[in-house]
Amino acid sequence: MKKILKLDYLLLLPLFITCTLGIIMMYSASSIVAVQHYGYNSRHFVDSQLTKLLLGTIGLIVCALLPYEIWKKRIVSICIMVGGIFLLIMVLWKGKVVNNAQSWIFGIQPAEFLKLGTILVTARFFALRQEQAKNSWSGIGKLVLFLATIFFLIFKQPNLGSALLILSIGFSIFLCSGININLLIKRTTIGSILWLPILYYLIQYSLSEVQKTRITTIFNPFVDAQGNGYQLVNSFIAIGSGGITGRGFGNSIQKTGYLPEPHTDFIMAIVSEELGFIGVFIILAGVLIIVLRSLKIAQLCVDPFGSFIAIGIGCMIGMQSVVNLGGITGLFPLTGTPFPFVSFGGSSLMVNLIAIGILINISIFNKIKFDNLNI
Template sequence: MSWPKRLSKLHYIDFYILIPYLILCIIGILMVYSSSSYQLLDSDLGTASKAIKQTMYFLFSLVCMSVAYRINLSVLRNSKMMYCLLTFTFLSIVALPFIGTSVGGAKRWINLGVLLFQPSELVPLVLVLYLALNLAKNDTLVPFTLKNHKRSLLVSMFFMFFVALQPNIAGASMIFILVSVMFLFSGLSPLFTSIALVGFVVLKRLGTVLLLSIPTDWMPQKFGYLVTRFEVMQNPFIDPTGKGFQTSNAYYAMHNGGFFGLGLGNSIQKKGFLPAADTDFIFAICIEELGLIVALGILFAVFFIVARLFLLAIKSKHLYYSYLYIGCGMLLFLQVAVNVGSLLGYIPMTGLTFPFISYGGSSLLILSITLGIALNARGTEQRETFKKQGGLV
């Protein structure tokens, strides 16, 4: 059997991940144009201005994804580089009160001129890289004990605490679940993890009851939004023109769409009824215009990427790559679950965007880099296998 003398790393791209990603991004640009055009027209701005910006964000994210794919993964496995990433992420979060930009009443963004960067969106990716490095030292499984993973636990709790202080309780909860899954994958007892998750659900329910039944004057003002969001989660129609305005109009949008939708550009709720129609609630506009069937197809594309990453994690012969796959897959899964869950009223509104569809450069950039790293791990693993079989790279 003859082997080619040299194959570019591009030869090993996993199209099962790349193609759904490209499809979702293109749909995202179309939906950003549709969901934002009416408000832009009403403000005497170009109806395509946000869609053009989203296209630029996509192209820039594609370049960053390419860089993440081509970088040598040994750079990310370097302890000094990892501590630099952790330090940069921490300083970005700490600097928010001083240099942050307030959007929607929350000061979680740093204005970089070309885009608004949200440091809390970088935290899960950095923690995935950090935990993968620590949980797979020398590609051998490190049994889960407090002694072995004390530092990893402390770093994770540290970032979780500072994200919650922003305040960003949804982001902190997402980090908690992500870290729990990473540790479970490292050999943590399923019984212990089940007890922790049940405890988390019970605390959430207990917190809901307490927030809605006792006076909250003692609560710091910046955390006051929690009470409102839990009230809305219980029944958004109790105050459809006030506290429940966003969620109730999202329900109307999904009801209007039915199975086949009103047609692209024909949304009613985007015409001043549904705030943040191009960001947090863009999936509701997708259902209204494209219908439930197409919306389920969008969800299928996202979950197909997640399932592919989980499959690669199971099949991988390298422990470090397995942790990268499972971490990147969980990060994407949690963001979709939280966005759709808050849209349907199963959890309080969170402000998390729908991956690859919502308007904004920060989320798209981070998630593109996340998939770039996963593709890198796959490509590197394929090249190593090819080399062992007698090929030259």
């Protein structure tokens, strides 16, 4: 009962609004595609998303009630690292190919779950360093090896977007860990020089033709508007035609065959077309509040482990939002990164909801700790 009273409603309210709008727009954006591919069942995608929403909500509740300190146990980190690498190897061996990427196995995308796994492992590593008053680079090799391994395995799917996001999440926690800045500058300079040949190799020889095309297309998609720039051009049309209030719910033209798979990466373009700037603003405001609340929880948390987890979750949700919006507006290459809580994608939705559950537990811990200090 005490935990229920301590729930973080500043986190739950924007989450509820964003998820509700996400399901509504999922139905609108996916209904025509569902009818075309699944025997006139216009609810195919939204029913699937609702199932994942239910599972994710159960995960949220469990993680909100489960003491977050359990994730700090050494055995948990070992299971995440070994299990994550094993699943990624299985994906490359027996995984299902969807949209030119071999990212699926057992009906899930392991790369999505490893985003949260990376947060937990990295947070534990730097929390232990703070508790032991270490400010050196000793022992960091194991963490770097883990991150490099999952980056390589996800990159080979190929899923460059998730691979870079995982590295960025780990680096964000690293920057907030209180590491010696002088050491950081020296090691970064040396590391950059050493990584340049590897980076050149990855760009020149390891990127698939689809990935190279996505990178070059953003410079001028109109040069090949009926080919490689087709998705981006139609995304521009959807966003531009919505205006302030949009065409109205269900009235999108671009979802009728012009914008392929409008319920996935490009769902925010459909939101813009149907609900206009107002609809986009409400969703972005909801996500921004969640991110800012995450960082506030991190700031208030007296436990380094909880603080680093909150930072990682806030960065994960924020980065995914920025990368998705950057992709549909031509600022970044298209990477297949879903928009949190809105885009179709069960793995992404469940991971984000579970992450919010952990965040709620950290917030409850903060409030109970604060109350005890003021008794």
